[in-house]
Amino acid sequence: MLFTVGRAFSIEAKQQKANSKAKFDAARAGQYILALCMNSEPHVAVVGATGAVGVEMIKTLEKHNFPVGKLTLLASARSVGKKLKFRGEEIPVQELTKSAFEGIDIALFSAGGSISKEFAPVAAQAGSVVIDNSSAFRMDNQVPLVIPEINGGDVKWHKGIIANPNCTTAVTLMALYPLHQAFSVKRIFAASYQAVSGTGAKAIEELKRQVEQIVKGHSVTKEVYPHQIAFNVLPHVDSFLQDGYTKEEMKMQNEGRKIMHHPTFRASVTCVRVPVYRAHSVAVNAEFEKPVTVESARAVLERAPGLRVIDEPAKNAYPLPLYQAEQADCAVGRLRRDCALDNGLAFWVSGDQLLKGAALNAVQIAEELLKSNSGVQDTEPARGIPSVAAGR
């Protein structure tokens, strides 16, 4: 069992290490998880277990052979009674209540922002480490926002909650970050092609239903999206901000800055919903500080963890969301020198947003947490990252 140590504990050692620079807020000391000891089999909870991401979290825990000692499935009262399979065993779904976190070491949340805001602090207070898939805490500078291949070390300064990035950000950064390391990205222009499963199970049903209605010559009914999604594309994901961008669009810049530790990174994005069931794609035009060639970019991307290069235009080979569905790795292709940017590269990246954009990344964070559990944690974020607009 994972357990927190020293919640009311002196940080003298840490202060010395930080050369007495670190300010310590004693009143908050009790909230901080300063060290974790683990046994080899933590008690894991999945909050939002019956949702599209929750189901993938359970499958990923099993597929990764995560050392789950006990699995608790939590969801709203209407899901109580359902059972979900884990390692051949039927596990009943229990109601999410504020007392549900006693004894839980790691809580994977994917039940929407308002549930996270209400229950994640309760879970952290009860001693669980929350890995939250919602946008509720992503830009909170007391909460690490982590893609393990990029900033896995940031899990070390968590204070009970770790945030999982937005799916479109995650898929894009899997290709952009290795290029940034090599060539220093200044800014990107991008357009996303986002699958309906990013909206949830009801949107998958909506696309299926509308396709059937159209094929049968019936009139189309809409429940989830403001317009017909079948045989259409909607340049609208998430709600609009005052400046005309959507919240989803600003997540790329705001979350990208925090994850890449790159406070001046700029991203102008148009997010588009497309009639694809699963896997998001993003067309990116990136401008770098250093000169970049297709060959040097390809060499970098071929070495990048969690990424495949599929880029043989002569054979019509490029990443396709249809084939990225249910794949752990993201894929990048259509590499070319950008003809309108200095030191520019254009590319296309595609990845299963329910996996790398959500469930897989969350389980990888949990794995990172177990790896880093033996050390004393930092008491403050690595750096202050300014965010622009209310990009949540």
Ligand code: 2RA
């Ligand atoms: C979407 N960003 O695809 C969401 C999923 N997190 O709409």
